[in-house]
Amino acid sequence: MGKVVEKLVYERPKSLTDAHTHYCPGCTHGVSHRLVAEALDELGIRERTIGIAPVGCSVLAYYYFNVDFAEAAHGRAPAMATGMKRANPDRVIFTYQGDGDLAAIGTGEIVHAAGRGENITVIFINNAIYGMTGGQMAPTTLEGQKTTSSPMGRDISIAGHPLKMSELLSTLDGAAYVVRHSLHDVKHIRRARKAILTAFKVQLAGLGFSMVELLSTCCTNWKMDPVESLDWLRDNMVPFYPLGEHKVIDAVKDL
């Protein structure tokens, strides 16, 4: 018998706690949490980071991140992050917000935070639905998509068009890094991971506002199983919400 060599290939990032999450089976929040935590670990900034949780499914994110955390009022996380960062420029501040939080009730706060070039990082989870309240239409719900408040499918003549937040924010001079990625397969998750790392580097370099939009699933409220959800995301959301770098200022390319 030869000597057994143990090699650790996978473990929980230091920036996550060992708590069991309340997320539904198949939900991509777990992946997003892990990607953020890996970035904080890799950059060695966990100890000086403060996160801000939204109102929505990830309202309890503060139990899962092993990071100092505050809970914001619905949509106000970018304002809260602004207050924290202005009073503590040497801390790393990030918000974690869903589409109802960021693109509906908090539209004013996110636009002005980006416009000011607020030196914060925003993780934007876009799953095209209100998860926590049970599946209502979101500002990002696709045309024709059925929800509990658009039972015949989103009718553009009634509800108007979905908002493309990355495109919208990329028009603002204060935005340094605004990108959209998807979590529907491993290849895309790896790209998302790299983008989140870059977003925090942007903040560390003091370059201004950074946001990573992550196209995500909601099996429960989409009423699909996890695999169907990932396929639906790929086939319906990705064509409407183009992936890629919507705004990358030159200084970011030098990082």
Place this chain on the structure above:
Amino acid sequence: MAKQLWKGNEALAEAAVRAGLVAYFGYPITPQTELLEYLSGRMVRLGRAFLQAESELAAINMVYGAACTGVRTMTSSSSPGISLMQEGLSYMAASEVPVVLVDIMRGGPGLGNIQPSQADYFQVTKTSGHGDFRPLVLAPATVQEAVDLVYEAFDLAEQYRTIVIVVADGNIGQMMEPAEMPPMREINGDRPHWALVGADGRDHRIITSLELGAERLEALNLRLQRKIARVKREQVRWKEDKTDDAEILVVAFGTMGRISTTAAEMAWEKGIRAGVFRPISLFPFPAARLEELSQRVKRILVVEMNAGQMLEDVKLAVGKDYPVEFYGRMGGIVPLPDDVLEAVERVHTEL
């Protein structure tokens, strides 16, 4: 330090700077705006944080964010802006972060006008947001008192981990008066034990207003109620003038307290024994002392620049059978001492 001529809003701003204000966030609104304007230069030159927010809603949430990190922070506004800030106030009350808010009241409801008013009494003392909480509310009658109260407000906010509202009307914000500034305090670099500064060498900390379990939320509420009870025991403040042998007691706060004092002097010259009771803490309301005084005088006259808001607290203090009269003006009309004197004389003829 010698007395200098100060505009109310600017004096409030300078007093906050001297109290160790680290971060200010606000939004322009008359008649409060000079406070924000003054700090826009003063704070930046001192290397401290100043930001003009996109709305009162954003401003109060920026304050919430800064407050979570344990630094001295404040905002200021006027009546319609305070309405918008109620969301943030409720969250901060539940999170027990210390914060100072200055309200320079104007006429309402709605957009109302920009004249002085005291119609935020309900808003600041009773209805500052959803849920069971009561901010500590202090009402100055002079620029000097405004300076002293805002200077102390930061200590009180930290002592009780509560919201302290300094409420004044547009008169005090806009007028100029001699005032002596308190000494400049060093900014205390130590952060309190609950502050979010990064989980370095310790467990991560959470500041939230969410408690999903009914029993846990009730426990939070019971803790808040105990704190409110403590504030009620320890922070009752008022000022009395000529109450020793008064037969009529005028009860008025802020600017109206000051005008009522002049009216009372005029009444004495006419042989009417009128005293003035001026609550300085609107919450906690000085009910016990007022009840005591009510036994000595024959009649109480409440004077306010509103339709009778503090009047309700006065009636609660003295009981429903006690004769309480009211004189109030609205819409931004500031009664003159003659007007108050007339009201005192009217009450006197009924004795």
